[in-house]
Amino acid sequence: MSFCQTVKGELCRKTLKKECCQQAFLYAVLRLSRSFLWDGTIVTTENRGAAQKIARDLAGVCGAFVSISADYRYVKDHPLVYTVFIEDTEEKEELARRFSLQNEGIASSFLAKECCVQAFLKGAFLAFGQVTDPEKEYHLEMGAPGDVCAGEMCRLLEKAGFFFKISNRKRFPILYLKDSEQIADFLTYLGAAKAAMQIMDIKVLKTVRNQLNRQVNCETANLKKTTFAAADQMRCIRYLEAHGGLSALGKELETLARLRLENEDASLRELAAMLDPPVSYSAVNRRLKKIIEMAVQKGAKLR
Ligand SMILES: [Zn+2]
Missing domain, CATH: 3.10.28.10 (Homing endonucleases)
Incomplete structure (x- = not known):
């Protein structure tokens, strides 16, 4: 069922x-x-x-x-x-x-x-x-x-x-x-x-799964430096949404920001594949960094 x-x-x-x-x-x-x-x-x-x-x-x-x-x-x-x-x-x-x-x-x-x-x-x-x-x-x-x-x-x-x-x-x-x-x-x-409880249970499972994945993904120290936590990205995007709206980001960044909002648990690689047309992992990383920079400039706080 x-x-x-x-x-x-x-x-x-x-x-x-x-x-x-x-x-x-x-x-x-x-x-x-x-x-x-x-x-x-x-x-x-x-x-x-x-x-x-x-x-x-x-x-x-x-x-x-x-x-x-x-x-x-x-x-x-x-x-x-x-x-x-x-x-x-x-x-x-x-x-x-x-x-x-x-x-x-x-x-x-x-x-x-x-x-x-x-x-x-x-x-x-x-x-x-x-x-x-x-x-x-x-x-x-x-x-x-x-x-x-x-x-x-x-x-x-x-x-x-x-x-x-x-x-x-x-x-x-x-x-x-x-x-x-x-x-x-x-x-x-x-x-x-x-x-409702089932949803929250599944969410916990997904988070654990993701953390495991992230650990694997972050083995290389240099990757660690460039990867912002999804939570930071979400916080910054929500902040931008509340302060002037996402359309101010321009089409390219706005699309990615919305995709991130809708796919909280997706890895950067997955996000890259979801874009139409798909882009490289590093392009997504670069764009997310830019979004975070813009949010911080506007006053958003990272943890
Ligand atoms: Zn009634």
Whole structure:
């Protein structure tokens, strides 16, 4: 089972007890759906548990007649996809009225209490979220139906202490996190504490693995001198980001800085290979040194 399926399974097992939270959960699912107002399709997901939970809650709380279909995608070895939808037009319109879906933004009336904000975000992640296997990459994302919603979600998340960024994929905004600790904290906040712990365990393992690698890499004294610790690089890049932004670095350095931010554990050789087009190890080293110099000039402190 994928890591994302495990996370969603853990979230589905916890039921929302208060009525205010159940409303907020369902509000997220309907409000953030890209197609519900259009054709009654609420969500399409590979997660059977999530599909069932959404359908069950909608039926239980709103008395709606909800259907689920399971289809194969025409891709080899692809898991089944479940579509949750409401066929009856009147019922669809009734739900749209009840949850004021004609308004573009997120209605604060459903999010009056902190418990409801949490339930809303749980709905958003369960229906429209993904998290990548932390062994591969630290990445968590949630889709939004439009820029207004995406912006308001970002502010909501910020208030709860989570700093998502927004990008676009196939015309739709995506909110995402790349920081392992933020991802783990967010999953804990949603109620998937076990999965969050798994991320931190894997992070520790990766760090140990990296330290071993680094030791091997740093055998030569002269290499030692030129290699800045990744932590120093990260600190300097974050500092630059906060003081004037990375675009001031120029395209070449900015690209590398962002790559480093997204790949905290990568070695310089790995970073060099990831660049498009790839460059030499020494070019990456030279560029990182330059970034650090610029940060220090601007007032960043190394350890
Ligand atoms: Zn509540």
